[in-house]
Amino acid sequence: MLPEFGYGVLLVSFIVTVYSGFAAWYGVRNGSASLVESARRAQLLTFPLISISAAVLIYLLVNNHFEVSFVYEVTSQSMPTYLKVTAWWGGQAGSLLFWAWLLAMFTSAVTIRKWDRDLEFLPWVIVVSSITLAFFVGMVVFYENPFTRFWDVGGQVVPSLFAPSASATVFTPQDGQGLNPLLRHPGMVIHPPMLYLGFVSFVIPYAFAMAALITGRTDDRWIRITRRWTLWAWLFLSMGLVLGGRWAYDVLGWGGYWGWDPVEIAAFMPWLTGTAFLHSVMIQEKRGLLKHWNMILVILTYSLVVFGTFLTRSGVLSSVHAFANSPIGPMFMAFVSLTLISSVALLIKRWPELKSETEMKSMLSREALFLFNNLLFMGILVVCFWGVISPLASELFTGTKITVGPPYYERATGPLFAGLLFLMAIAPLSAWGHSTVQTLGRALWKSALLASILTVVLVFTYTKNVYALIGFFLIAFVLSATVHEFWRGANARMKAQNENFFTSLGRLMGRNRRRYGGYIIHISMALMAIGILGIEIFQKETQGTIAAGESLELGEYRVEYRELASWDDFGAGVNYTRSVVDIYENGVFIGQLFPRIDYYYDSQQNMTIPGQHATLRDDLYILLVDWQPVSSQGATFKIYVNPLVNWLWIGSLTFLLGLIFAAWPDKDPADEPIRRKVGVVNRQTSAAD
Amino acid sequence: MNNYKLRITNYGFLALAFVLVATGLFYQTALAQEPTPTDDEVNAIAKQLYCPVCENTPLDVCPTEACRQWRELIRQQLAEGRTEEEIKQYFVNNYGARVLSEPPRTGFNWLVYVVPPVLLLIGAAVLFNAFRAWTKPKVAASASGSGREAEPSSVDDEYIKRMEEELKKRK
Structure with missing residues (x-):
């Protein structure tokens, strides 16, 4: 009974979503405010509806209803309850429902904001978000139904929602297959929700942008309304990526955090356009430039969000042919194409109205440097997009499969990332409107000098690798320039207000949260870059099979194998094989590590848990690769030394702090005075059209 | 080894000859086997190859049994004195260009x-x-x-x- 109920509610929410979009459209066309209001309420209703459906699914998951095929696929009796809940997004159908649920939450939230000043946007925001929501709910209702059950039809088990024939009975398997053990890691429990939150929250800026294009109110109002949404979207997406990296580092057992896997890149691409967008909207806000470009970026971000979901959900990455056979692949493709084409058509229609209000005066002005920043982000996007697409194209057109792996991406994006670091150092110190080599030079020479001295010190003490040195120079440049900027601001305020340094620093940051939050994020990026450089350039590894008492050496570390034990935990359905190794640094004993392999009986999969010894200097990362079960005499270990990698995680935490600092709601940004600068008039007229 | 040889000189010429030939043979095979490629040498090549069956997993870290055997294959070929390029080519010939981490620059x-x-x-x-x-x-x-x-x-x-x-x- 419950699966039918869950499905029924889902079907109703699909109908309500379609109604909401249609009523909003029809209402605004015919000037019926009551119909628009009805659409708004329908939109509000989608969230509780989908929540009920999701609650039913969670109930089925938690209570071992293995007759439901989705429950059978992602849970098993031995799994703890919290994992059964999170198994919701552990499989195809569930994760699409999860996507739809989050989107409904966001679109409902946006409809209850104060609309008084932006009433003309409302119906179109509802139309755009309803179309997106209807698409995802439709996918779940018609193609990837999580409520499908197993039926016994004359001895054959058939998955179907309703009884395929009158005589069919529900078939309940003894136990489920269990969640893929790789997905049982805490990082993986939080990573998908973060990523999906980032994905769906980008739908909101897109919906407002489209509303602005449709209504012709093409001033920067849509940007002001959505900038906090965009920041939060970016926060979630970034956290999703970082958690994904940490998860890979902890459980995938290859000593790295990022493998340029198409699935990772699928999530990285909207992040790239989103980051470019965050920067370029500032130019529109401050200077009234780049209105077209911001539209293009928000359209791209939205399309890449849907495209990313398509890449990971349609099976297209394993084979182009799997894509054709998957029921949702072609639908996704059609949806991405249609939304992209219609958005671009809208943009072209409004193109003349999006004229710039001022001119670009100098190649070194802040806005010009932001444009370079955008060019670099687009460059990285092209590299990523093409890297993901070419294997598919090759398979489609030539019939041969190819792999486009890390060497391609690293070679192509390395210089672009270096360019971004350079811009990160100089752009915050360039002036809006006009900067010259002299003004920039005056602002930056101390930081550049400091970075150069540091680089020379590194040549003698740490490395002679040219790429590493360039990287460290740029990182040092970013750090010193940004810290200098904090110091300069606080110092000026301290003198003017007669406060002590820390009070004035605190107040300075508090009054310009977006700006100084942004600087904290820049610092965090530089810290993360230290970790990335460290592991990319200086990673060392060795592997060997050793008997108890023997040891392997790598760099300053010596790893001595002590013992190994293997036992079953039947309650959890896991077999643990845990080794004990002593680790020595320069001959001094520093502790024990326990690399292990967990074997999950339900899903018949291994999970390799590394032993890690983490310091700011490096990570000693030991994997148990293999062991001899009979004699217990020898075991194979793979050992990595990952220099500086922990700066990546420190940087990630700093990033989170900076972003929360910048995005934390104070007063409604929409209530701020509209504009203090020239160009007010132009904008207001288009609004009055 | 020397002590061993000295002791057996007491057993007649034939026996000595036999043993000498045998040790010679032993020596030869030992020489061929001696530089058993280390895991690190194998991984250095496996790192540049992709698992032919799993998606986007470098061969050096792929945990599947198939990949373990492929790594042994690399070890065997290294032991036979093949170069890195030859081994990579062998994999390309057998499993297609997808085993390379980057597509070959052709066509x-x-x-x-x-x-x-x-x-x-x-x-x-x-x-x-x-x-x-x-x-x-x-x-x-x-x-x-x-x-x-x-x-x-x-x-x-x-x-x-x-x-x-x-x-x-x-x-």
């Missing part, structure tokens, strides 16, 4: 390498042109002038007019 695959830089250059060119277009009209506008200057005020009037109409409506 259709050139597109992989050519498209991104070309697009980036186009982007840079567009940006450069846009800069020129943005900076030039400043001169043109100030020279030909007044049309541009006048525009805002007419818009201004229109805006104020509309504003007043709106206000009237509200009342």
Whole structure:
């Protein structure tokens, strides 16, 4: 009974979503405010509806209803309850429902904001978000139904929602297959929700942008309304990526955090356009430039969000042919194409109205440097997009499969990332409107000098690798320039207000949260870059099979194998094989590590848990690769030394702090005075059209 | 080994000859086996190859049994004295170009390498042109002038007019 109920509610929410979009459209066309209001309420209703459906699914998951095929696929009796809940997004159908649920939450939230000043946007925001929501709910209702059950039809088990024939009975398997053990890691429990939150929250800026294009109110109002949404979207997406990296580092057992896997890149691409967008909207806000470009970026971000979901959900990455056979692949493709084409058509229609209000005066002005920043982000996007697409194209057109792996991406994006670091150092110190080599030079020479001295010190003490040195120079440049900027601001305020340094620093940051939050994020990026450089350039590894008492050496570390034990935990359905190794640094004993392999009986999969010894200097990362079960005499270990990698995680935490600092709601940004600068008039007229 | 040989000289010439031949043989095989490639040597090559069955997993870290056997194959081929290039070629011949971490630079695959830089250059060119277009009209506008200057005020009037109409409506 419950699966039918869950499905029924889902079907109703699909109908309500379609109604909401249609009523909003029809209402605004015919000037019926009551119909628009009805659409708004329908939109509000989608969230509780989908929540009920999701609650039913969670109930089925938690209570071992293995007759439901989705429950059978992602849970098993031995799994703890919290994992059964999170198994919701552990499989195809569930994760699409999860996507739809989050989107409904966001679109409902946006409809209850104060609309008084932006009433003309409302119906179109509802139309755009309803179309997106209807698409995802439709996918779940018609193609990837999580409520499908197993039926016994004359001895054959058939998955179907309703009884395929009158005589069919529900078939309940003894136990489920269990969640893929790789997905049982805490990082993986939080990573998908973060990523999906980032994905769906980008739908909101897109919906407002489209509303602005449709209504012709093409001033920067849509940007002001959505900038906090965009920041939060970016926060979630970034956290999703970082958690994904940490998860890979902890459980995938290859000593790295990022493998340029198409699935990772699928999530990285909207992040790239989103980051470019965050920067370029500032130019529109401050200077009234780049209105077209911001539209293009928000359209791209939205399309890449849907495209990313398509890449990971349609099976297209394993084979182009799997894509054709998957029921949702072609639908996704059609949806991405249609939304992209219609958005671009809208943009072209409004193109003349999006004229710039001022001119670009100098190649070194802040806005010009932001444009370079955008060019670099687009460059990285092209590299990523093409890297993901070419294997598919090759398979489609030539019939041969190819792999486009890390060497391609690293070679192509390395210089672009270096360019971004350079811009990160100089752009915050360039002036809006006009900067010259002299003004920039005056602002930056101390930081550049400091970075150069540091680089020379590194040549003698740490490395002679040219790429590493360039990287460290740029990182040092970013750090010193940004810290200098904090110091300069606080110092000026301290003198003017007669406060002590820390009070004035605190107040300075508090009054310009977006700006100084942004600087904290820049610092965090530089810290993360230290970790990335460290592991990319200086990673060392060795592997060997050793008997108890023997040891392997790598760099300053010596790893001595002590013992190994293997036992079953039947309650959890896991077999643990845990080794004990002593680790020595320069001959001094520093502790024990326990690399292990967990074997999950339900899903018949291994999970390799590394032993890690983490310091700011490096990570000693030991994997148990293999062991001899009979004699217990020898075991194979793979050992990595990952220099500086922990700066990546420190940087990630700093990033989170900076972003929360910048995005934390104070007063409604929409209530701020509209504009203090020239160009007010132009904008207001288009609004009055 | 020497002690061993000395002891057995006591057993007649034939036995000695036999043992000498045997040790010779032993020595030869030992020489062939002695540089058993280490795991690190195997991984150095496996790292550059991709698992032919799993997606996007480098061969050196792939945990499947199939990949373990492929790593043994690399070890065996190294022991036979094959070079890195030969081993990679062997894998390409048997499992296709997808085992390489980058597609070989031939035919259709050139597109992989050519498209991104070309697009980036186009982007840079567009940006450069846009800069020129943005900076030039400043001169043109100030020279030909007044049309541009006048525009805002007419818009201004229109805006104020509309504003007043709106206000009237509200009342």
